[in-house]
Amino acid sequence: MESSYLKIVILYCIKELQGQRTIYSILHLLNGKKSSQTIQDAHLFQLTRFFKTFGQLTRSELEQLAAEMENINWISQDENGHFTLSVKGGRYLQSALLEYPIPSSLNGWKYHTSTGVFWERLSLLVQVISHLNYNHAKYLPIQRKRNVLSWLKDFLKTSGADRNELGILLNKELQHCLGSLSDINPAVLTLRLTGYNHIGLTDVQAAKQLGLGQDYYHHQFLGVLHYILECIKHSPSRYPLLGKLVSGSEDSVPLTFSTKKTYSLLNEDFGLDEIARIRNLKRSTIEDHVVEVALNESSFDITPYVANDRQKLILKAANSSESRQLKQIRQLVPEADYFEIRLVLAKFGEEER
C-alpha cells in the first residue's frame, strides 16, 4: 500500500492525458524533465502542478505500477502503448481522491526551482535563531551546502533585525501563513525543523509519525512549501522576512538551452524558416521552441505568428471542445494549423479555464 498515493497521481495523469501520450510522458513530468515536449504537455493537459514533484521516480518503478494497475483493469493500453482509464479505474480514482486529495497548493511548475533552496534556508535559519535564543554557539548546521551557509551569513549581516526580534518576526509570519492552510496539517513541515536540543525528523520519520504514506507525505510537504511561497508572492508586505528567504532563488523558469538560442534570434526579428535555416534545424523544432517561449514568458507576443482574429476563434473552439484535443479544435477551426493552436493554448491555456 506504500505507493497507493503515487498510483492515484498516475491514474489522474492518465485520465488527463486522454490516451494521447505514453506513460513515459508521465515519468518525464514527475521527474521534471526540461524538454519542450514535456513542458508543453504539462500545460496542454493541465498537469503543471505535478512537474518535478517525484524527481526520484524511476522508469522501472513506473512500469511496475502501471502493470499492477493494468492487471486489475484500472487502465488499458492501446496499440500505440497509450494508456486510458477504464470505468473501474475512473470510479476508483474518484473515490480515492476524496480520501487522498491532491494538495491544492501543490504547484511544481511554478516553484520547482525555488522550493529546495527555500527549505534549506528556512530550516537552517530556524536552527540558527533557536540557538541564538539560547546563547548556544556550538552546534552542527543541519544544512551543509556552502551556498546555503554563505547565504545565511549574508542574511544575518544584512537583515537589519535585532537578534531577539528575528525569531519573533519569523514565528509571527510562519504562524500566520501556516495557520491559514486549509487542507494540510502544518505539522508536515514543522516536525522537520531542528532547533536547540531538538533535532528535526527526517521525511521518513515525519510521515510515520503522521501516519501518512511516504508518497503522500512528500506531496503534502511540497504543498506546504508551495503554499508559503504563494503567500509570499501574493502578499509580500505581510511576509517581509520570509520574502527575504526567496530572493535570489526566484521562480524564473529557465528555458532550455536550444530554445534560448531560438528566442534570441526571434528577438532579432528573424522569421521561423530563417531561424530553421540558420540553426540547421527542422521548422517543427523551431515551432516547439516558440511554444516553449510562449509558455514561459508572459510578455511574449504571439500575434506575429497567429493573427488576433484567429486567436479568438481558436480560444472559442478550445473552450467549447470538452477535451482540448488538438484534433477536435482543428475540426472546429479548420483554417488554423496545429502550431497555431498549440501556440494559442500555450499563451492562454491555463487561465482560460
Add this chain to the structure above:
Amino acid sequence: MNLETILQKTYGYTSFRPGQKEIIASVLSGKDTVAMLPTGTGKSLCYQLPGYLLEGQVIIISPLLSLMQDQAEQLMLNGEKKVIAFNSFLTHEEKRQSLMNLRRYKFIFISPEMLHFEAVLSQLKKLRIALFVVDEAHCISQWGYDFRPDYLKLGEVRKRLGSPLTLALTATATPAVKEDIKKSLGITEGSEFIYSVDRPNISLSVERLNSYRDKIERLVELAETLEGPGIIYFSSKKIAEQTAELLRDRGVGSVMAYHGGMDQESRILVQQQFIHGQLDLICATSAFGMGINKENIRYVIHFHMPLQIESYLQEIGRAGRDGKKSIAILLFAPGDEQLPYQLAESELPDNVQIDWIKGWLEENPEVMSSLSQYEEQIRQVSGLTDTQWRVFEDFFQRKSSQGIPLGRVVEEIKVYNQKRLESKRQSIEEVYSWISMNVCRREHILSFFKEEKTEAIRNCCDVCGLELNDFTKKNNKENQENLQYDWKNHLDALLIPGE
C-alpha cells in the same frame, strides 16, 4: 605554562587521556612521532594542541571525506575559525581562492588525492609547516586493512615539502604495518608511542546461531533487552534498512537506519538525533561512526562478519568512550564466512577485465597519457566498480610513469591483485579463526598485535565467562509518554527567546 593548563584553557578538560600528553610532548620537542592510540581516545588532540603552540601551519592528511569534514567541523565547533578542508565539497573557485590564501589558515586538512596537483603542492611549499600529520597512517601500508594507493606517495610529498616535523597517527597497527609506516614516510629516527589496542571496559562476545533466521530473532531479543544506546553494523544497506523496519515493528524503541545511500539531510538528522539521545539504536553500514563523538554508546553488535580484526576493533571501539562498561557482540551463523570473501573479491578488478582494458588501450594508445579522462568510457565497457577503477588507475599511473611498457604493467597488476587478494583472504581467515577458537577473545586479539593480556577483567569475554545480565536494561523505562504534538507550540519553542 604546563600542558595541563593549556588543555584547560583551550578545551576545558582538566586532564589528558592516556598517551595524549606523551605524544604531544614528543611532537613539541621536535621529534617525528609515530603514535598508535586505540579508537575513542582522542587522537585529534595530539595535533591540535601542538598546533596552537607551534608557529606555522598544521597540515593534516586524512583519507576519508566524511572523516575530514567531521574533524574540521569539530575544530570549528570549538571556536577555531582558521580551518580549511580541501576536498570535493569545495567548488573549483573556492579551492582556487583558498589556495591563494593558505597562510590565513592554521589547520589545513587535505585529502591525499589533492596532493597530486602541482598547484597545491607548490602553494604548500611556500608555507612554514609546523606539523605534517598523517591521520589513519595504517592506510599507507599495502598490507594494512585499509590500504589507500594515494597514501603511498606521502613519503615523496613529505620530502618535497622539506621533511617537516611529522606525526603519524593510527588506531590499529600490527608491528609490521608500523614498520611500513615509518619506511614509507621516510622517518628514520623518531619516537614511537604504542598504546594497547585493548579497551578493558568493552566486553567481547561471539554468539553462534544456526541460521540467518535465528540471527534475526536473537538480534531482536538483544535490542529489546540491552541497555542502549547501541549500534548494529551490517555489511548491506538493504538489510540494515529492513532490520531497522523490523525492530520498529516489534516496538524496539527508537531505531533508524543509517547508510551511504540516504540523502545528506537525512544522514545529518539521524546522526544528530542519535547524538542528542532522540534515537536509541542505529542500524548502520560502516559509513556510520567515523568522527562521531558520542561517549555513552553501551553496545555494538555485528550482524555480519567483519573483514579484518582491525576494522572490527575500530567499530567496536565506538562503544564505551566514557570508560563505563560496554559490550561488543558478534552474531555468527554457519556460512557467514562466505560473504566477506565475496566482498573482498568484488573490490579488485579481475583478470578478464584487466585483459579487456589492455586490448582497448592497445587500440587507443593516445589515451594512455591521460587515462583518468577516459574513466567513464573505460568503466562502462569493462564494468569496473568505483573501487576497482581506483585500484587499477593508480597502479597503472605509477608503473607507466616509470616507463614500464603496457604488457608488463598488466602482468604486474595481475600479480599485485593476486597478492592483495591473498592478504585479504588471510585477514578474513584470521577473523574466522578468532570466531572459531575457544580461547579468550581478548587474549587472541592482543596476540595479533603482539601484546599480552596483563590484568584480569570482569566480564572479559564469552569464553572467560560473561554475565549478560550486567548489560541489560535495569529499570524497564516506560516509553516516553507521547505528548500530543502541537505545531504552534513547537514553533514558539523554536523561535521565541526564552526567559
